Amino acid sequence: MQTVSVRTTQNVVIDYPVASLGDRILAYFIDLFIIIAYFILMIFILIGAEAGSTALIVSTLAIPPFLYHLLFEIFMNGQSPGKRQMKIKVVRLDGTPATIGNYLIRWLIRLIEVDALSGAIALFTIAVSGKGQRLGDIAAGTTVVKLVEQRAVTAKEVFTVSEDTYTPIFQQVVQLSDQDIELIQQALEVNRTTGNSLPVMAVTEKVKHSLGIQTDLPPVKFLYTIVKDYGHITAGK
Numbered sequence: 001m002q003t004v005s006v007r008t009t010q011n012v013v014i015d016y017p018v019a020s021l022g023d024r025i026l027a028y029f030i031d032l033f034i035i036i037a038y039f040i041l042m043i044f045i046l047i048g049a050e051a052g053s054t055a056l057i058v059s060t061l062a063i064p065p066f067l068y069h070l071l072f073e074i075f076m077n078g079q080s081p082g083k084r085q086m087k088i089k090v091v092r093l094d095g096t097p098a099t100i101g102n103y104l105i106r107w108l109i110r111l112i113e114v115d116a117l118s119g120a121i122a123l124f125t126i127a128v129s130g131k132g133q134r135l136g137d138i139a140a141g142t143t144v145v146k147l148v149e150q151r152a153v154t155a156k157e158v159f160t161v162s163e164d165t166y167t168p169i170f171q172q173v174v175q176l177s178d179q180d181i182e183l184i185q186q187a188l189e190v191n192r193t194t195g196n197s198l199p200v201m202a203v204t205e206k207v208k209h210s211l212g213i214q215t216d217l218p219p220v221k222f223l224y225t226i227v228k229d230y231g232h233i234t235a236g237k
Helices: 021-049 054-075 081-085 100-116 120-129 135-140 171-175 178-194 198-211 219-234
Strands: 003-007 013-017 088-092 142-146
Touching (some): 013 142, 021 081, 021 120, 054 100, 081 088, 100 120, 100 135, 135 142, 171 198, 171 219, 178 198, 178 219
């Protein structure tokens, strides 16, 4: 399965699977339904209000549907209502959030490959690109990923009380905060569930540098020791 590594706000990298063609098609039809519903509703409103201005009628009926995907993706962080319902979103291939420029490029090309050509080219390109990209995504350097649920890790889960006879190895852990420990646990969880060791390696180097620790312990064992030491030292506080 093709995946894209996305960096979270906590600077942890998580591998998300590329959105399936089925998810993207369903998202498209959900958005299409919303656009059609809007169009019908506005017609009834304009008729009821006896709107006589041609410019008002055209702008009300044409501009919002025309800009629908561009505006929603910009203001909803890479998602339209259909994408949000299907739990998929637009991201850059390097895993960083897409920019307004990225959204604009993929939207402009969408007008041709999806709207003008009924999506035939888009479906073909997504199916064969290997990265879930239509032509707009290729030009913008983006793709669409599936937002798999990430289990939240709380301080209560990680601050387990160690046995009374345990002697902490790294007394420097008192310099860490609850948020630091939760970040460490997040990295360990990513490594455990996905096999992605990059977050563990990055957090290990950051902790060693911050606390001035030199050790030959493997990164995973080192971080588990840090969590255990912190839990033991802070248990009585």
